[in-house]
Amino acid sequence: MKCKRTFHGGLNVIVFFVFILGLSCNLYTDSYEATLEQQRKQTYGAWNAAVYNTTDQVIEEISNHAIVEQVGEMDICGSAVDAEGVGIGMVGYADDAVQSMGRLTLLDGHFPTEPDEIAVEEFCLTQIGYSYELGQTIQISLMYKDQNGAFCLAQHSFTLCGVVRNYSAQWKTDQSSVISFFVTDSFSNT
Secondary structure (H helix, E strand, O other): OHHHHHHHHHHHHHHHHHHHHHHHHHHEEEHHHHHHHHHHHHHHEEEEEOOOOHHHHHHHHHHHHOOOOOOOOEEEEEEEEOOOOOEEEEEEEEEEHHHOOOOOOOOEEOOOOOOOOOEEHHHHHHHHHOOOOOOOOEEEEEEEOOOOEEEEEEEEEEEEEEEOOOOOOOOOOOOOOOEEOOOOHHHHHH
16 A cells, blocks of 8 residues: 555656646747847847738828837839749838838948949848959849739849848748848839
8 A cells, every 4th residue: 555655646746847847848938939039129120010012091001100100111123033033032122211120231332322223132142143242233133023914024234232131031021022132212113
């Protein structure tokens, strides 16, 4: 009889330690995830919401909402593709607010101010075979949709004016596109 009681007592101790271990692991995982999220926000910026494919009226309504501190605009005009037609990154314009909120930083140079200038995320420059040397001419094959919704391919030459520190792989976008090839607003809207 004494042996049976010791067995049950030992089993209770084991169950208790398994419970404590499980609770500790859960608390550690939650704390670790929160720390990673905070580090990501500090390094790469943060926002509460993104609205895709919107109109100027919706942007104005959002901007006038009481809890909205800042609104930025990112316009994507197409995708840079390689010789096989595989997408390398999105081409478009990000205003100053997006650059600030997203903590987009340059390794060298500046964001484009002229329609023939481009700033490119560093991993994309490497992927398309260009160095980080500012002032060089870069050829981009741009795939975009025309007014009828048909896909078109056009070649564009740009002068590299800036190298953007890698950021797009760090942002949580739920598979939505962000810009890796930064052009001016005037180029993006043509």
